[in-house]
Amino acid sequence: MRHGKYRFLAGALIVPLTLYGVFVLSPYLQAFQLAFTDWNGVSDQPRSVGFGNFARLWDDPLFLAGLRNNGLMLLVVPLAVIALALALAAGTKGTRVYRVVYFFPQLLSVAIIAVLWQFVYTPNSGLLNGALSAVGLDSWRRSWLAEPDLALWSVMAVMIWSSVGFYVVLFSAAMESVPDDIMEAAAIDGAGPVTVFRRITLPLIWESVQVGWIYLGIAALDGFALVQIMTVGPGGPDNSTEVMGLGLYRTAFTFGKFGYASAMGVAIFFLTLSIAVLLLRVTKRERVELA
Amino acid sequence: MRTKHAVLTLWALLVTLPLLWALMSSFKTDAEIFDSPWTPPATPRFDNWSRAWEQASIGQYLFNTVIVVGGALALTMLLGALTAYCLARYEFPGNRFLYYTLIAGMLFPVFLALVPLFFVVDNLGMLGTYHGLILVYAAYALPFTVFFLHGFFRSLPGAVAEAAFIDGASHAGVFFRVMLPMARPGMVSVGIFNFLGLWNQYLLPKVLNPDPDHYVLAQGLAELAVSQGYRSDWSGLFAGLIIAILPVLLAYVFFQRQIRAGLTSGALK
Numbered sequence: 001m002r003h004g005k006y007r008f009l010a011g012a013l014i015v016p017l018t019l020y021g022v023f024v025l026s027p028y029l030q031a032f033q034l035a036f037t038d039w040n041g042v043s044d045q046p047r048s049v050g051f052g053n054f055a056r057l058w059d060d061p062l063f064l065a066g067l068r069n070n071g072l073m074l075l076v077v078p079l080a081v082i083a084l085a086l087a088l089a090a091g092t093k094g095t096r097v098y099r100v101v102y103f104f105p106q107l108l109s110v111a112i113i114a115v116l117w118q119f120v121y122t123p124n125s126g127l128l129n130g131a132l133s134a135v136g137l138d139s140w141r142r143s144w145l146a147e148p149d150l151a152l153w154s155v156m157a158v159m160i161w162s163s164v165g166f167y168v169v170l171f172s173a174a175m176e177s178v179p180d181d182i183m184e185a186a187a188i189d190g191a192g193p194v195t196v197f198r199r200i201t202l203p204l205i206w207e208s209v210q211v212g213w214i215y216l217g218i219a220a221l222d223g224f225a226l227v228q229i230m231t232v233g234p235g236g237p238d239n240s241t242e243v244m245g246l247g248l249y250r251t252a253f254t255f256g257k258f259g260y261a262s263a264m265g266v267a268i269f270f271l272t273l274s275i276a277v278l279l280l281r282v283t284k285r286e287r288v289e290l291a
Numbered sequence: 292m293r294t295k296h297a298v299l300t301l302w303a304l305l306v307t308l309p310l311l312w313a314l315m316s317s318f319k320t321d322a323e324i325f326d327s328p329w330t331p332p333a334t335p336r337f338d339n340w341s342r343a344w345e346q347a348s349i350g351q352y353l354f355n356t357v358i359v360v361g362g363a364l365a366l367t368m369l370l371g372a373l374t375a376y377c378l379a380r381y382e383f384p385g386n387r388f389l390y391y392t393l394i395a396g397m398l399f400p401v402f403l404a405l406v407p408l409f410f411v412v413d414n415l416g417m418l419g420t421y422h423g424l425i426l427v428y429a430a431y432a433l434p435f436t437v438f439f440l441h442g443f444f445r446s447l448p449g450a451v452a453e454a455a456f457i458d459g460a461s462h463a464g465v466f467f468r469v470m471l472p473m474a475r476p477g478m479v480s481v482g483i484f485n486f487l488g489l490w491n492q493y494l495l496p497k498v499l500n501p502d503p504d505h506y507v508l509a510q511g512l513a514e515l516a517v518s519q520g521y522r523s524d525w526s527g528l529f530a531g532l533i534i535a536i537l538p539v540l541l542a543y544v545f546f547q548r549q550i551r552a553g554l555t556s557g558a559l560k
Contacts, residue, residue, distance in 0.1 A: 019433065024434070098302075101307060116313055161305065266403065
């Protein structure tokens with residue numbers, strides 16, 4: 001059995017490890033190096049600028065706008081998605097057909113969702129204003145993506161729209177694994193539906209909810225595709241929908257400031273990591289084992 | 292009870308209405324679209340679809356997507372399964388180090404790698420090529436695939452493999468003929484997960500695939516929607532949007548249970 005083991009291992013692992021090393025590992029490591037240079041992609045020798053790029057980030061109004069908007073997304077989107085998904089998951093108990101429908105947006109590319117919603121939000125011929133007029137709410141018609149106070153909320157609504165279904169399915173699968181006799185016992189003890197949900201269902205499915213917080217938190221720090229495709233500018237109006245990823249993309253591939261863009265990448269990395277660790281900590285609870 | 296169903300129906304409408312509206316609009320003329328967003332077309336205009344397919348290159352984009360996603364998926368599954376199997380079932384020095392180095396790739400946002408990755412691909416002369424995208428897609432799908440299948444191969448019983456070795460099977464033979472078939476349920480789950488992830492890529496092709504002849508579907512459609520020159524053909528764009536949605540919708544109709552199970556089990560890993 002031991003015959004040829006190392007030859008097999010070497011043959012099996014050489015291609016995937018090379019691929020991973022060249023396209024994943026080395027770019028990640030190079031990004032940390034580039035972040036300390038002023039490389040513009042042309043000069044042979046990138047010049048070291050120490051922490052200069054990182055200091056500049058704090059005076060860069062565009063990056064700060066992105067940081068602020070991603071921060072708002074982080075506060076709004078995960079909470080809204082989880083609350084909606086929990087409510088809908090509890091409601092769809094026993095009626096699977098809803099879940100089949102709710103889940104579908106999860107399968108669509110963000111780019112396709114962005115194009116679809118750009119149409120929906122179009123002021124004159126879009127679905128949303130058309131629907132408002134149809135129910136007599138003409139005064140509510142807006143240029144959803146052109147008004148600075150509304151644009152970011154319109155983008156966040158799309159984020160919520162596209163992710164709720166996935167968490168409905170995730171949470172309802174977890175809810176189904178809660179044994180009925182526990183529920184019945186609680187009901188016999190006189191617990192109302194709200195108490196049962198808070199004291200029994202939620203603790204028992206908490207692991208799924210925790211996963212949701214972390215995934216949604218990480219996703220809230222992105223938003224690149226939606227903003228880049230849907231908004232005017234993109235990132236506008238008045239930088240009201242600017243996100244960090246868009247800033248990085250523009251800095252690198254429009255302005256050619258690759259060193260500075262890498263510093264943005266490093267900042268996004270540490271932010272993402274901190275948010276993930278923070279959410280993991282905050283959402284940590286005693287794990288309830290079902291025998 | 293009644294409010295419960297009202298709320299559930301409301302969300303179902305919110306999900307389906309934009310899609311049905313886009314479907315209806317794809318059969319209207321531009322004038323009809325501008326005139327009233329609600330009214331159905333006087334006569335269904337199937338030429339919107341053929342215009343999107345040919346003139347707007349949606350057909351070409353679909354073809355590109357099938358090649359890139361198909362190639363990347365096959366490569367990811369083969370390499371991912373092989374790597375996960377070796378790391379899960381063989382003891383050798385550096386095994387754990389390799390495993391953690393690989394799955395560390397899941398921790399980093401792609402934005403961090405974006406700038407150097409662009410130059411790596413550029414230096415290899417692979418910008419805007421099918422094989423360049425396939426290799427990059429596979430490399431970024433590898434960490435999760437290995438992570439998911441590693442646990443799966445661990446949990447398989449060793450007795451069957453032992454028996455095969457005693458019967459004189461080679462290492463590769465045991466993997467392909469014995470272990471890989473036993474890992475089928477895991478392969479299906481992670482395969483669905485990867486397929487959708489790769490099909491929906493936007494950031495990577497946006498940066499690494501600047502050649503319009505090689506645009507993938509999501510990228511090409513977004514490019515059409517953003518570019519002002521195409522603005523005049525709304526109906527064609529609606530048709531393109533529906534063509535881009537149809538393949539996943541059909542897949543979902545036939546495999547909806549497996550798809551939901553595959554995606555959610557992937558998240559909980």
